[in-house]
Amino acid sequence: MKTMLFKKTILSALIAALVLAALPLTGVSAAGQTDPTPPTQGQISNERLETIWARMNRRYERLGNFFDKSDGLVDKANKMIERLKEAGESTAELEAALAAFEDAVKDAHPIYESCNGIINSHKGFDADGKVTDAEQARETIKELGAKFGEIKTAMDGTGKALIELMKSIRESHKPADA
Numbered sequence: 497m498k499t500m501l502f503k504k505t506i507l508s509a510l511i512a513a514l515v516l517a518a519l520p521l522t523g524v525s526a527a528g529q530t531d532p533t534p535p536t537q538g539q540i541s542n543e544r545l546e547t548i549w550a551r552m553n554r555r556y557e558r559l560g561n562f563f564d565k566s567d568g569l570v571d572k573a574n575k576m577i578e579r580l581k582e583a584g585e586s587t588a589e590l591e592a593a594l595a596a597f598e599d600a601v602k603d604a605h606p607i608y609e610s611c612n613g614i615i616n617s618h619k620g621f622d623a624d625g626k627v628t629d630a631e632q633a634r635e636t637i638k639e640l641g642a643k644f645g646e647i648k649t650a651m652d653g654t655g656k657a658l659i660e661l662m663k664s665i666r667e668s669h670k671p672a673d674a
Contacts, residue, residue, distance in 0.1 A: 504569065508656045511558065511648070542627040545637065549618075549625050552640050556615055559608055559647065562655075566601050569658065570594065576662060593661050597654040604650035611643045 540548075573594045577587045618625075620633030627633045 500568075504565070504659055505656070508659070511555070511562070539630075540634065542630060542633075545627050545630065545633045546621075546625055548637050549621055549633070552637065552644070553615065553625070555644065556611055556640075559611075559644075563601065563605055563608060566597075566655075569655070570598060573597075573658060573662060576665065580665070590661060590665065593654070593658045597658045600651045600654040604647045607643055607646045607650060611640060614640045614643065 573590065577590055577594070580587045580590070614636060617636075619636045620627060620629045620631070621636065622628050
């Protein structure tokens with residue numbers, strides 16, 4: 497039980513970290529004597545585009561796993577609500593957090609589904625993730641990054657809030673050690 501909660505918490509943190517890590521950023525580099533023409537200002541090298549694309553594909557898979565497992569989190573929250581009601585305790589805060597999470601998932605899941613077309617078309621990349629057209633690759637990464645940003649905005653931390661609330665409720669209901 498704790499392992500799954502820990503995994504979900506880590507997953508949420510990783511999703512947030514990957515959103516920031518996947519944004520195309522430009523770095524400063526100097527061309528060596530044998531290096532090809534360096535990218536112009538604001539351009540990203542093909543190797544960097546390929547790395548970002550690979551990260552975005554992994555992130556897409558993790559988001560899919562998250563959405564697949566979200567029903568399990570909803571079930572656990574509902575069971576916790578039932579147990580709290582049986583014990584005569586207030587469930588309003590947990591019910592509100594659960595409702596917010598369910599609404600966020602309903603809003604974010606279609607955005608996630610729309611990412612499938614971007615991933616499958618992989619414009620600017622070949623099937624192995626190698627850049628075939630740098631300009632199209634940049635556009636694909638921008639488009640997918642925007643979708644990931646929309647998912648993050650739609651979720652608005654509701655998953656993490658629900659998990660943390662459930663964790664605090666569990667902690668407060670632990671039997672005292674003898």
